[in-house]
Amino acid sequence: MWKLSPFSIPLLNLFEGILDSCREPVTPKAGSIVYCDLAFGYVEHSGVYVGNNKIVHLNRRGMIETVTPKQFIAGTTAINIYVSCKDSEVTADSIVAENAIYYAELIQSDDYNLILNNCHHFFFHAKTGIRDNSDITLWLLKDTCNTYMQSNTWRHWDDNFD
Numbered sequence: 001m002w003k004l005s006p007f008s009i010p011l012l013n014l015f016e017g018i019l020d021s022c023r024e025p026v027t028p029k030a031g032s033i034v035y036c037d038l039a040f041g042y043v044e045h046s047g048v049y050v051g052n053n054k055i056v057h058l059n060r061r062g063m064i065e066t067v068t069p070k071q072f073i074a075g076t077t078a079i080n081i082y083v084s085c086k087d088s089e090v091t092a093d094s095i096v097a098e099n100a101i102y103y104a105e106l107i108q109s110d111d112y113n114l115i116l117n118n119c120h121h122f123f124f125h126a127k128t129g130i131r132d133n134s135d136i137t138l139w140l141l142k143d144t145c146n147t148y149m150q151s152n153t154w155r156h157w158d159d160n161f162d
Contacts (some may be wrong), residue, residue, distance in 0.1 A: 002020075002028055004155040009032050013111060015113065020028055024088070024155075025043075025155065025156050025157060025158035025159065026083050026088070026091070026155045026156070026157060026158065027038070027157065027158050028083045028084075028090055028092070028132055028157060029049070029051075029090050029092035029099035030049065030050055030051035030094055030096070030097040031048065031049070031050075031091060031092035031093040031094045031095070031096045032083050032084050032090055032091060032092040033046060033048060033049075033050040033083075033084040033091075033096075033123050033136060033140070033141070033145050033151070034046065034048070034049050034055060034081050034084070034157065035048075035074070035082050035141075035154070036072065036073050036078035036080065036081045036082065036083070037074055037076060037077055037078045037079070038077065038078070039078045042133070043111065044077065044138040045057070045066070045072070045118065045119050046119050046120050046122070046123065046138065046141055047067075047100075047122065048097060048100040048122065048123060048126055049083070049092075050066070050097045050100055050101050051097065053068055053069065054066050055067055055068070055069060055072045056065065056067065056100035056101060056103070056104045056122075056126075057071060057072065057119055057122065058110055058112060058117075058119045058121070058122045059112075060107050061111060061112065062110055062111055062112035062118070063108065063109050064103045064104045064107060064108055064109060064110055064122075065104060065108075066090070066101070066104045069081055070159065071160065074118070079156065080156035080159065081155040081156065081157040081159075082156055082157070083155055083157050084151035084154060084156060084157065085151060085152075085153050085155045086146050086149075086150045086151055086152055087152065087153060088155065090138065090154075090155075091145070091149040091150060091151045092149070093127065093148070093149055095127070096126045096127050099125075099127070100122070100126045103125075103126065110131070113124035115136055116132075116136075117131070117132075118136065119133045119150070120134055120136060120137060120138060120141040121135050122137070123135070123141060123144065123145065124141075124144055127144075127148055142154070147151060
């Protein structure tokens with residue numbers, strides 16, 4: 001039986017990124033959830049696309065900030081940014097975008113905690129207004145996106161971010 005080693009995860013993510021690059025890319029809509037790999041696929045980072053080539057996310061310093069896609073993946077091992085979709089159609093929720101912008105402009109910070117309040121919690125907070133939730137991993141965030149937006153797949157963003 002073949003088993004994954006910790007060293008095979010980056011190779012699988014690289015292979016997945018290359019395969020995804022062969023598929024038709026998508027362009028997010030305001031309120032789409034996006035994510036990228038951080039450390040060769042061992043961890044991921046997520047945010048909310050709010051339109052005008054901007055993403056709102058909770059960074060590791062606890063700041064809720066608005067960034068460009070290039071800034072979102074800067075300093076990561078990301079090849080692609082992935083966008084929430086239902087099959088091949090982009091999913092989005094305009095209320096999530098509005099709340100994310102509100103949090104970035106007026107609240108600006110949130111106590112970051114790797115387990116209790118990380119970037120994956122941010123979508124649920126923007127969707128429901130409830131800060132405390134169980135979305136501590138990308139897997140749980142994807143499940144929440146499926147529940148609230150019927151997202152069942154993630155497609156790579158057309159990487160022409162300019």
